[in-house]
Amino acid sequence: MSHVEEHLQSLGYTLPEAPAAAGNYLPYRISSNQLFLSGVLAMKHGRISPTGKVGGPLSVEDGQEAARTCALNALANIKAALGSLDRVSQFIMVNGYVNGVDGFARSPQVINGASDFLVEVFGDVGKHARAAVTVAGLPGDSAVELQIVVEFV
Amino acid sequence: MSHVEEHLQSLGYTLPEAPAAAGNYLPYRISSNQLFLSGVLAMKHGRISPTGKVGGPLSVEDGQEAARTCALNALANIKAALGSLDRVSQFIMVNGYVNGVDGFARSPQVINGASDFLVEVFGDVGKHARAAVTVAGLPGDSAVELQIVVEFV
Amino acid sequence: MSHVEEHLQSLGYTLPEAPAAAGNYLPYRISSNQLFLSGVLAMKHGRISPTGKVGGPLSVEDGQEAARTCALNALANIKAALGSLDRVSQFIMVNGYVNGVDGFARSPQVINGASDFLVEVFGDVGKHARAAVTVAGLPGDSAVELQIVVEFV
Numbered sequence: 001m002s003h004v005e006e007h008l009q010s011l012g013y014t015l016p017e018a019p020a021a022a023g024n025y026l027p028y029r030i031s032s033n034q035l036f037l038s039g040v041l042a043m044k045h046g047r048i049s050p051t052g053k054v055g056g057p058l059s060v061e062d063g064q065e066a067a068r069t070c071a072l073n074a075l076a077n078i079k080a081a082l083g084s085l086d087r088v089s090q091f092i093m094v095n096g097y098v099n100g101v102d103g104f105a106r107s108p109q110v111i112n113g114a115s116d117f118l119v120e121v122f123g124d125v126g127k128h129a130r131a132a133v134t135v136a137g138l139p140g141d142s143a144v145e146l147q148i149v150v151e152f153v
Numbered sequence: 154m155s156h157v158e159e160h161l162q163s164l165g166y167t168l169p170e171a172p173a174a175a176g177n178y179l180p181y182r183i184s185s186n187q188l189f190l191s192g193v194l195a196m197k198h199g200r201i202s203p204t205g206k207v208g209g210p211l212s213v214e215d216g217q218e219a220a221r222t223c224a225l226n227a228l229a230n231i232k233a234a235l236g237s238l239d240r241v242s243q244f245i246m247v248n249g250y251v252n253g254v255d256g257f258a259r260s261p262q263v264i265n266g267a268s269d270f271l272v273e274v275f276g277d278v279g280k281h282a283r284a285a286v287t288v289a290g291l292p293g294d295s296a297v298e299l300q301i302v303v304e305f306v
Numbered sequence: 307m308s309h310v311e312e313h314l315q316s317l318g319y320t321l322p323e324a325p326a327a328a329g330n331y332l333p334y335r336i337s338s339n340q341l342f343l344s345g346v347l348a349m350k351h352g353r354i355s356p357t358g359k360v361g362g363p364l365s366v367e368d369g370q371e372a373a374r375t376c377a378l379n380a381l382a383n384i385k386a387a388l389g390s391l392d393r394v395s396q397f398i399m400v401n402g403y404v405n406g407v408d409g410f411a412r413s414p415q416v417i418n419g420a421s422d423f424l425v426e427v428f429g430d431v432g433k434h435a436r437a438a439v440t441v442a443g444l445p446g447d448s449a450v451e452l453q454i455v456v457e458f459v
Contacts, residue, residue: 174436175414176414176415176417176418176421176436176438177418177421177422177425177433178400178421178433178434178435178436179433179434179435179436180435181435182396182397182398182399182433182434182435184339184340184396184398184457185338185339189398189399189435189455190435191435191436191437192436192437192438192439206409248437250437250439255408255442288439288440288441288442289406289407289408289409289410289440289441289442290404290406290407290408290409290410290411290413290439290440291411291413291439291440292411292412292413292414292438292439293411293414294409294411298437298439300401300437
């Protein structure tokens with residue numbers, strides 16, 4: 001098991017199965033030393049959870065938990081792509097989409113659930129540039145979707 | 154005519170004119186061997202069609218047709234950028250924005266209209282990483298917008 | 307002072323302080339010769355202004371002004387990353403997110419506020435590929451958010 005994956009387990013997390021694509025596309029593409037991941041949802045045990053709108057039925061804390069779940073699914077895709085999480089040299093960019101009520105302005109607080117997790121697991125390697133926006137809807141009504149680009153060796 | 158373009162025609166499609174930029178920007182930029190395309194709309198014969206909200210006035214099938222139209226416009230831009238569609242070595246990333254009603258959760262089904270088309274035309278080269286989200290509005294009220302990055306030789 | 311920065315001042319603009327990240331992330335990441343900037347908001351003197359919805363309380367002109375303010379903040383981050391604005395060889399991609407009312411279709415006109423500014427300051431180097439969409443909400447209720455990738459030497 002890789003060093004990063006051991007650390008992940010010591011923090012109490014287990015890598016899920018890499019999520020299946022929800023359409024005729026790939027979970028990732030590699031160009032040069034950059035790995036482009038497809039959008040990942042808040043998938044738990046094969047079901048999206050939580051679903052619904054942050055700032056309405058869901059709290060910011062619910063959204064943070066969803067963002068962390070998305071990030072964990074992204075790690076499963078990274079492992080599937082690279083064989084080991086240890087090959088990540090840096091997280092380049094995280095685009096965080098929050099399924100929020102109209103006018104929801106706290107997308108950064110929600111996406112911090114993913115950002116804090118990535119830094120907890122990867123240290124400096126996990127730090128990333130980021131954009132967080134609130135959108136009108138997400139696939140399967142997922143509370144959060146993340147789109148991530150990483151650099152690897 | 155390129156191999157891919159011949160195949161496109163055999164499938165019954167004709168490349169449109171490359172769409173004009175809707176502002177002070179370029180239809181694409183090239184960095185290293187990556188081609189970054191500007192967002193493309195559901196433009197047909199110089200008009201955006203269909204316009205409006207998917208999941209409301211427009212059905213998922215209308216949205217799929219719009220997504221395919223966007224993809225066809227993207228191909229026109231790729232040809233303008235590279236001279237030939239045959240130079241595409243892989244589609245890296247497709248960002249699909251659906252102009253949907255609030256809470257619309259079927260963006261993947263809509264964007265499949267573009268993904269299926271790209272794979273039909275390019276085969277394995279057309280497979281791509283992808284993120285699909287529902288947004289509150291799109292330029293000219295286009296039903297769909299696609300933003301695509303390809304790698305070329 | 308760099309050539310570009312002198313030109314910026316001759317146009318009447320002053321580089322603000324590089325904005326602080328609104329969460330556990332970095333203002334930028336560098337991969338190869340590409341600089342990926344985090345989303346920038348319409349930050350003026352440490353406050354987001356204007357806030358609110360374009361196409362509702364805010365006019366398209368208000369949105370254009372917000373987009374220009376975002377771009378100015380992006381330049382502050384580019385200078386912090388590269389030491390000098392003169393190192394930018396091209397703007398590759400600008401993603402413009404407009405905090406608009408549901409169905410707002412004039413995102414290109416709003417984001418032109420940023421595009422025109424970048425071309426005014428950088429000339430051909432400032433031209434870029436672009437996508438403009440209307441979203442349901444933005445961090446701190448900023449009227450506009452920009453996410454930019456540049457190539458540098």
